[in-house]
Amino acid sequence: MKRDETERTAYHHGDLRRELLLHAVELLDDRGIEGFSLREVARRASVAPAAPSHHFGNVTGLLTAVAADGFQRLVAEFETLLRKKRSPERHVVALCEAYVKHHRASPGVFSIMFRRELLDDGNETLNEFKPKSLQLLIDSVRNAIPDATPDKQVHVAKILWATMHGLVTLRLDDSDELSSRVAFAARTILAGAAR
Amino acid sequence: MKRDETERTAYHHGDLRRELLLHAVELLDDRGIEGFSLREVARRASVAPAAPSHHFGNVTGLLTAVAADGFQRLVAEFETLLRKKRSPERHVVALCEAYVKHHRASPGVFSIMFRRELLDDGNETLNEFKPKSLQLLIDSVRNAIPDATPDKQVHVAKILWATMHGLVTLRLDDSDELSSRVAFAARTILAGAAR
DNA sequence: CCACTGATTTGAACACCGTTCAGAATATGA
DNA sequence: TCATATTCTGAACGGTGTTCAAATCAGTGG
Numbered sequence: 001m002k003r004d005e006t007e008r009t010a011y012h013h014g015d016l017r018r019e020l021l022l023h024a025v026e027l028l029d030d031r032g033i034e035g036f037s038l039r040e041v042a043r044r045a046s047v048a049p050a051a052p053s054h055h056f057g058n059v060t061g062l063l064t065a066v067a068a069d070g071f072q073r074l075v076a077e078f079e080t081l082l083r084k085k086r087s088p089e090r091h092v093v094a095l096c097e098a099y100v101k102h103h104r105a106s107p108g109v110f111s112i113m114f115r116r117e118l119l120d121d122g123n124e125t126l127n128e129f130k131p132k133s134l135q136l137l138i139d140s141v142r143n144a145i146p147d148a149t150p151d152k153q154v155h156v157a158k159i160l161w162a163t164m165h166g167l168v169t170l171r172l173d174d175s176d177e178l179s180s181r182v183a184f185a186a187r188t189i190l191a192g193a194a195r
Numbered sequence: 196m197k198r199d200e201t202e203r204t205a206y207h208h209g210d211l212r213r214e215l216l217l218h219a220v221e222l223l224d225d226r227g228i229e230g231f232s233l234r235e236v237a238r239r240a241s242v243a244p245a246a247p248s249h250h251f252g253n254v255t256g257l258l259t260a261v262a263a264d265g266f267q268r269l270v271a272e273f274e275t276l277l278r279k280k281r282s283p284e285r286h287v288v289a290l291c292e293a294y295v296k297h298h299r300a301s302p303g304v305f306s307i308m309f310r311r312e313l314l315d316d317g318n319e320t321l322n323e324f325k326p327k328s329l330q331l332l333i334d335s336v337r338n339a340i341p342d343a344t345p346d347k348q349v350h351v352a353k354i355l356w357a358t359m360h361g362l363v364t365l366r367l368d369d370s371d372e373l374s375s376r377v378a379f380a381a382r383t384i385l386a387g388a389a390r
Numbered sequence: 391c392c393a394c395t396g397a398t399t400t401g402a403a404c405a406c407c408g409t410t411c412a413g414a415a416t417a418t419g420a
Numbered sequence: 421t422c423a424t425a426t427t428c429t430g431a432a433c434g435g436t437g438t439t440c441a442a443a444t445c446a447g448t449g450g
Contacts, residue, residue: 037435037437040436049438050438
């Protein structure tokens, strides 16, 4: 009922689950996983330390929810890009660039999305959207190198994914170079694979 | 003096620094960085919780020493491989495979070597051997694609490095496939870059 | 309208963590 | 031998995640 109102009382202030998620994202992007703590999230939401447990179970549950959201957004962005009319190769490059863009927009969230040891592997949203994001890249690669065998197409897609991930996480150079390096890398790999 | 003897007394048992390093490596490979704790390392060395601080300052210092050791070993392995007589391309592939091998041999150590937020960036050993490892790959790439511009050679080397890193850390497939995928990826990227 | 039920949040407790610091134990060297 | 420096201990402090009974609130059936 009273959704947007500020009339949250001490208990039951409407949508604590969502609020905790927002603060968790903010804290992650602010201080990274090292500076992250469940108590600090609770503190930022002006709530007792034990409050999150009811919504997420434990800290792993909260991080998993954040990561699942991240993959969901990534898939949404991928699908938006794929609706545009472009050459197959440019589609692949666009996905790779989106990957980097996603990281820059929310580095803290991004950095946990692929840390399996931090996440709950039973989460449904995660198990739906994480494979889906890879699948979208695989499909694009199929169109970009249609003459390759299906196995090789998957092969190349995984290599592309790994390359993007490495470039983004290793930070071998400042982020200005990163965008151009990503596009170059994608084209180089496609070229090598198409021979 | 009394080096190899088991006659370690309560205090001053010879080479606590080295022993702590060994236990830290063991614990990292055993439980990963998530299960790692300075107190557990001290416990495994049968020493008080505060003992490590004298040798490493704090937990960051200990992890940095572990990582620095890791890079030193990686560089040593690279140099051994580079002394063998092979084609330039095979040299590059060999380095990439060594990268993967290193990860498999000591995944816990490997996983912290590139987590800059966990390490002390003032460490001399680290600042010597980490750039050196990349430099060795760059040099190999120069030989493999001699006709490319120096900039592009560095470019390609960094892409290769990122790809290996992504393949190893993302674990997109079981580790049996990994070795062959790494070699394929290296050749694909070199081929694409040589066009 | 009200009592009841279930969902939500609190507050206190527990064990563990990293770090600090005074002081004890040992090693070193004059 | 004795003074000094090095190395380690033990206790303490504040912070963390998690658990659990108790307190609070929302909604429903009577």
